[in-house]
Amino acid sequence: MLSVSAINKSFGGVHALAGAALECSRGEVVGLIGPNGAGKSTLVNVISGFLVPDAGQVRLEGVLLQGRSPQQISASGIARTFQNLRIFRDLTVRQNIEVAALRAGQLHPGRAPVMRLDDLLEMFGLADRADEPAGDLPYGTRRWMEMARAMATGPRILLLDEPAAGLNDEETERLHQVITLLRDKSGIGVVVIDHDLTFINNVCNRLFVMDQGRLIASGTPADVWRDPTVIEVYVGPGNRADTKSAVEQGG
Numbered sequence: 001m002l003s004v005s006a007i008n009k010s011f012g013g014v015h016a017l018a019g020a021a022l023e024c025s026r027g028e029v030v031g032l033i034g035p036n037g038a039g040k041s042t043l044v045n046v047i048s049g050f051l052v053p054d055a056g057q058v059r060l061e062g063v064l065l066q067g068r069s070p071q072q073i074s075a076s077g078i079a080r081t082f083q084n085l086r087i088f089r090d091l092t093v094r095q096n097i098e099v100a101a102l103r104a105g106q107l108h109p110g111r112a113p114v115m116r117l118d119d120l121l122e123m124f125g126l127a128d129r130a131d132e133p134a135g136d137l138p139y140g141t142r143r144w145m146e147m148a149r150a151m152a153t154g155p156r157i158l159l160l161d162e163p164a165a166g167l168n169d170e171e172t173e174r175l176h177q178v179i180t181l182l183r184d185k186s187g188i189g190v191v192v193i194d195h196d197l198t199f200i201n202n203v204c205n206r207l208f209v210m211d212q213g214r215l216i217a218s219g220t221p222a223d224v225w226r227d228p229t230v231i232e233v234y235v236g237p238g239n240r241a242d243t244k245s246a247v248e249q250g251g
């Protein structure tokens with residue numbers, strides 16, 4: 001299980017995280033939601049070792065991960081995607097995925113990869129474009145490649161930062177199916193950040209809601225959308241979040 005508690009992180013005077021927390025077990029899809037600037041990406045950066053927190057704990061199966069580099073954390077079993085895609089444009093799709101697997105030690109002799117490269121290409125709909133340079137791919141296809149790369153590291157926990165951003169309805173439906181398949185077939189835990197709350201409510205077993213760097217609510221989607229604190233953030237006078245529809249759909 002991934003267990004994150006009491007995380008603080010400031011950038012100069014900005015308290016991006018002030019008591020952030022999250023949990024995700026294997027076989028579970030957890031949603032991390034909240035308005036723009038709530039601290040969601042910052043929390044993912046802390047969990048994956050790209051940022052060092054000022055305080056708090058990140059544990060995977062009870063083991064403290066603080067102080068480890070992003071590469072060491074990836075090798076411990078936490079993989080992520082980025083809100084702004086990071087790909088090797090001149091490498092082919094297949095090479096991009098191979099590099100990720102190599103860096104996480106997945107292709108070392110004696111360590112069986114969790115998923116074979118060809119299975120990953122198939123699962124993410126990339127088989128036909130495996131030998132094209134990644135820089136030539138349309139945006140949606142790059143998103144699939146980024147997820148395939150994260151899965152190639154053999155994670156126990158997969159962190160997806162806005163995977164549905166820029167996807168059309170059909171692609172979002174396919175994303176839902178793929179995440180469910182990953183959870184059920186490989187038994188990993190998935191943490192999904194997204195502003196598409198219909199997608200979030202449909203795909204997640206449990207939600208964690210952040211506002212201004214803090215965890216303000218957690219529970220099943222039905223419970224969370226009945227919570228007055230959450231409703232305040234989404235439809236209250238300040239209305240800091242960017243959609244109202246989720247509250248109407250969620251309850």
Ligand SMILES: Nc1ncnc2c1ncn2[C@@H]1O[C@H](COP(=O)(O)OP(=O)(O)OP(=O)(O)O)[C@@H](O)[C@H]1O
Pocket residue numbers: 011014015016034035036037038039040041042043083
């Ligand atoms: N490297 C940084 N330097 C300074 N401030 C930062 C940095 N990264 C994030 N912040 C600030 O921290 C706060 C949280 O940002 P973060 O990107 O984590 O929010 P978010 O919940 O992911 O928002 P969004 O939904 O828009 O992606 C914001 O006020 C942001 O401006």
Ligand SMILES: [Mg+2]
Pocket residue numbers: 040041042083
């Ligand atoms: Mg973000």
